[in-house]
Amino acid sequence: MKGMQAAGPMEQFEIVPLIPLTLGNLDISFTNSTLWMMISIAVAVVFFLSATRSRALIPGRLQSSAEVLYEFVADMVRGAIGPEGMKFFPYVFTLFIYILLANILGLFPSIPGVSHTFTTTSHIAVTLALALLSITIVIVYGFYKNGLGFLKLFVPSGVPAWLLPLIVLIEFVSFLSRPLSLAIRLFANMLAGHIILKVFAGFIISLLGAGIAVKWIAIFPFLGTVAITLLEILVAFLQAYVFAILTCIYLNDAVNVGHH
Amino acid sequence: MAHHADKQEPPSLEDFAERLDTAQRGTTDAEAAKRGQAMGQGFRLASELLAAMLVGPGLGWVVDRFAGTSPWGLLAGIFIGFAAGVMNVARAMQTPGEEFDGDNNKNGPASDGSE
Numbered sequence: 409m410k411g412m413q414a415a416g417p418m419e420q421f422e423i424v425p426l427i428p429l430t431l432g433n434l435d436i437s438f439t440n441s442t443l444w445m446m447i448s449i450a451v452a453v454v455f456f457l458s459a460t461r462s463r464a465l466i467p468g469r470l471q472s473s474a475e476v477l478y479e480f481v482a483d484m485v486r487g488a489i490g491p492e493g494m495k496f497f498p499y500v501f502t503l504f505i506y507i508l509l510a511n512i513l514g515l516f517p518s519i520p521g522v523s524h525t526f527t528t529t530s531h532i533a534v535t536l537a538l539a540l541l542s543i544t545i546v547i548v549y550g551f552y553k554n555g556l557g558f559l560k561l562f563v564p565s566g567v568p569a570w571l572l573p574l575i576v577l578i579e580f581v582s583f584l585s586r587p588l589s590l591a592i593r594l595f596a597n598m599l600a601g602h603i604i605l606k607v608f609a610g611f612i613i614s615l616l617g618a619g620i621a622v623k624w625i626a627i628f629p630f631l632g633t634v635a636i637t638l639l640e641i642l643v644a645f646l647q648a649y650v651f652a653i654l655t656c657i658y659l660n661d662a663v664n665v666g667h668h
Numbered sequence: 669m670a671h672h673a674d675k676q677e678p679p680s681l682e683d684f685a686e687r688l689d690t691a692q693r694g695t696t697d698a699e700a701a702k703r704g705q706a707m708g709q710g711f712r713l714a715s716e717l718l719a720a721m722l723v724g725p726g727l728g729w730v731v732d733r734f735a736g737t738s739p740w741g742l743l744a745g746i747f748i749g750f751a752a753g754v755m756n757v758a759r760a761m762q763t764p765g766e767e768f769d770g771d772n773n774k775n776g777p778a779s780d781g782s783e
Contacts, residue, residue: 574748581724581745581752589719589756593711646708 417606420518421530421599441534444526448509477505481652488656489663496659499545503538504652510534511598511644515637529647530598532591539587542655550662560665590654597647601640608633716756724749 425437459474467475481501485493507529514527528534550558562579563572611629615622728745732738 577748578752578755581727581748582720582756584727585716585719585723585749585752585756588723589715592719593715596715597708597711643708646705650708650712 417603417610420526420602420606423531424524440524440526441528441531444510444513444528445534448506448513448528451509451513452505484649484653485656488653489660492663493656493659496545496656500652500655500659503542503655504648507538507594507651508645508648511648512641514598514602515640515644527598527602529594530602532595535595536587536591538594538651539590542590542658543587546658546662549659550665553662554665558662558665561661586654586658590651594647594651597643601636601643605633605636605640608636713757713760716760717753720753720756721746721749724752 424440425435426440426443427438429436429438455470456474459470462468462471464471478501481504482494482497485497485500489496510527510529514525514530516525518525547558550561554560562576562583564575564579567575608629612626612633615626615629724747725742725745728741728743728748730741731745732741735741
């Protein structure tokens with residue numbers, strides 16, 4: 409798209425409408441963000457369909473990796489919520505796989521003229537929507553299961569009565585800050601990582617164009633870019649894990665009120 | 669003393685590659701993994717603090733708008749948000765279940781998920 413011209417580090421986050429659509433005054437264009445969300449979902453669906461197709465007793469490579477993922481998330485849910493929490497397993501698993509794939513797919517380099525990689529999770533609109541979905545499930549299930557007893561969440565035990573109004577207020581703000589902190593963490597990690605990658609890779613280009621005497625120095629930012637790419641793969645996994653485990657921990661509050 | 673420091677030679681260019689190499693060597697896999705975890709925890713705590721410090725004043729502002737108590741709601745919100753942020757950070761540091769960077773948690777599937 410840009411040819412040989414070096415793009416700025418923020419350009420990768422630009423949202424480009426691919427198929428402009430409007431609904432009344434609402435812009436509901438099919439954008440590159442939409443496209444990459446769909447690619448994440450498609451990759452997940454294709455992977456799990458082909459991994460579970462044979463349903464062998466002795467799993468093959470693909471089936472093993474799907475089973476490892478399943479076990480990993482199932483252990484996480486059981487560990488954080490208890491056996492009762494397994495009813496939330498489908499949601500947590502979907503969330504984990506979606507975020508993991510979105511993070512990792514965004515790490516693939518763009519191929520000029522063919523594809524322009526986009527990291528959906530580097531936009532707070534996407535991460536905040538996921539976080540609000542999580543917290544809505546917590547609130548709805550919390551009231552559904554515990555009735556008004558769910559409000560005990562805001563009243564920690566062993567607090568002197570005169571401090572209680574203030575503590576309840578602080579707990580309330582703390583609860584409301586949960587989805588925001590979930591969203592900020594994921595988006596900030598992805599944004600920062602991709603900017604660092606782009607800036608480091610940009611050094612290679614500038615050094616290569618700088619003249620024969622300093623050209624060889626370009627090897628160092630190159631090695632740096634390789635190292636940061638490794639780091640980013642780790643971060644991609646870690647952030648998907650953190651998002652999922654924190655969702656579990658918040659769900660635990662709804663399932664076992666007063667047990668913490 | 670400052671005069672003496674001025675006279676120091678600028679770092680020579682001859683060992684530049686070596687020094688750069690030493691600096692670069694920090695970014696090996698294991699090192700990168702450790703840094704990734706440290707960065708993860710840093711982001712975690714920063715976002716906990718930041719989120720509460722946004723929600724507190726935001727809530728105060730909303731109260732002001734509807735109750736017409738400006739600016740007291742916002743002022744109270746700033747302090748309550750800060751208190752909630754500190755509480756979030758303290759909680760994130762101490763609750764064992766919320767650790768995501770411990771050794772036993774990192775290997776996820778290996779840990780026994782009974783409870």
